[in-house]
Amino acid sequence: MAGISTHVLNSGTGRPGAGMRIDFSVRDGDGWKLVKTVTTNADGRTDQPVLAPDAARTGQYELLFHVGDYFRRQPGAGNDMPFLDTVPVRFAIFDTQQHYHVPMLCTPWSCSTYRGS
Amino acid sequence: MPSPTLTRRAFLPAGLALGSLAAGGAVAQNAQPALTTAPVSQIDLSPRLTMHAIDTHNGSPGAGMKVQLSRYDGDDLHLLRRFETNKGGRTDEPLLLDAAYQPGRYELLLQLEDYFAARGTPLPKPNFLSQVPVRFRITNPAERIHLAILFTPWGYSYYRGS
Numbered sequence: 001m002a003g004i005s006t007h008v009l010n011s012g013t014g015r016p017g018a019g020m021r022i023d024f025s026v027r028d029g030d031g032w033k034l035v036k037t038v039t040t041n042a043d044g045r046t047d048q049p050v051l052a053p054d055a056a057r058t059g060q061y062e063l064l065f066h067v068g069d070y071f072r073r074q075p076g077a078g079n080d081m082p083f084l085d086t087v088p089v090r091f092a093i094f095d096t097q098q099h100y101h102v103p104m105l106c107t108p109w110s111c112s113t114y115r116g117s
Numbered sequence: 118m119p120s121p122t123l124t125r126r127a128f129l130p131a132g133l134a135l136g137s138l139a140a141g142g143a144v145a146q147n148a149q150p151a152l153t154t155a156p157v158s159q160i161d162l163s164p165r166l167t168m169h170a171i172d173t174h175n176g177s178p179g180a181g182m183k184v185q186l187s188r189y190d191g192d193d194l195h196l197l198r199r200f201e202t203n204k205g206g207r208t209d210e211p212l213l214l215d216a217a218y219q220p221g222r223y224e225l226l227l228q229l230e231d232y233f234a235a236r237g238t239p240l241p242k243p244n245f246l247s248q249v250p251v252r253f254r255i256t257n258p259a260e261r262i263h264l265a266i267l268f269t270p271w272g273y274s275y276y277r278g279s
């Protein structure tokens with residue numbers, strides 16, 4: 001399966017990152033064009049693929065993870081402005097026949113992303 | 118009669134001058150030049166932003182990475198400076214220091230594709246990652262922030278370090 005998918009994990013609790021907003025955009029000239037906004041489900045994934053296989057085109061894409069808002073809603077969170085607020089991850093589809101799984105592992109103080117599978 | 122030092126160091130190259138060995142013997146027993154490169158503690162330093170780029174693909178400092186530092190003013194991103202990481206993957210000077218170290222939203226943009234292309238690393242075209250944004254907030258100007266960035270051609274991680 002080609003296309004784009006994601007998975008949010010709360011590395012601080014070792015649980016899926018449920019209810020995180022993600023804005024998905026495509027490169028358009030010098031800027032980014034918002035394609036859609038999704039929210040992660042109870043498993044930290046999205047119910048539908050971020051980008052369906054038949055919609056995949058080579059180009060630059062962005063997943064904007066609303067990490068700060070997510071952690072502010074967690075039990076025991078203070079009112080401090082977070083170190084991480086929105087975290088953009090920009091990557092290319094260089095071959096439309098391949099699948100691009102782009103996870104986000106995060107805590108209020110750290111994040112990690114990579115090409116998964 | 119050979120001195121104890123000479124006996125212990127009998128394996129040293131014969132060309133080594135006896136005079137210098139005798140003079141430096143006591144020092145040589147205590148000096149540990151290879152073991153004195155522990156990371157520099159930054160405790161008690163004034164508030165500042167520093168960074169360290171680490172190439173976990175090659176197991177080396179991320180040296181010569183081209184980076185832009187920008188600050189958000191509302192939705193607009195304003196370029197503060199362009200720089201290149203030094204041999205240690207750090208910068209010679211703090212990125213923001215004292216009065217320049219202000220609360221706000223900041224972004225480092227790393228030219229990751231250029232970095233690996235310059236090392237001859239096989240990459241797809243375009244690479245999965247090309248320009249990597251590292252976005253973070255400075256909230257308390259009384260606390261310094263050290264930003265550690267670990268990267269490969271296929272992923273990266275960053276965190277508030279120390």
